[in-house]
Amino acid sequence: MRLSIFLICFGLLSSIEIVAQTTSTNDSIHSLGLDYFHGRNGKFMNRDKGVALVLEAAELGNTKALCNAGILYTEGIYVQKNDSLASSYFVKAATLGDPDAMDKCGLRFAEGIGVKQNNIVAYNYFLDAANLGHSNGAFNLAVCYQNGEGTEQNFDEALK
Secondary structure, eight states, rough: OOHHHHHHHTTTTTTHHHHHHHHHHHHHOOOOHHHHHHTTOOOOOHHHHHHHHHHHEEEEHHHHHHHHHHHHHTTTTOOOOOOHHHHHHHHHHHHHOOOOHHHHHHHHHHHHHSSSSOOOHHHHHHHHHHTTTTHHHHHHHHHHHHHHHSSOOOOHHOOO
16 A cells, blocks of 8 residues: 555556556446546556456446446457447346437347347337436337337327
């Protein structure tokens, strides 16, 4: 701990790094990963280190890190593109209650990206996201009602 205090005094170690090192909370690891990835809050941009920290936080169950991991694998950003793995990260985050992940799961099930296409599952993810106030989820739910995808066609529900 004395070394950490010394390093903070000389600007060689930030307080968030101390929190990440001493408590190993997934929130601080995720935040630190984003700082390195984007080169902010006094961190020099280091995308490899940022990705590694985001993936570490995802493995610890941080919902935002799980979503970000899904995006990394969807786009192939500093990792090998892998739609199946991306979907698994989104499903884990959705299971933990993240509305962004619910919407992304709905889209993936609607299109069959990294998962077997299933409009009923997609509809349920959109419904869950919309019930949590997620605007994209609500829009996608309305499309389901309009087109009768995963549910019966219902124009009244589509307009809500």
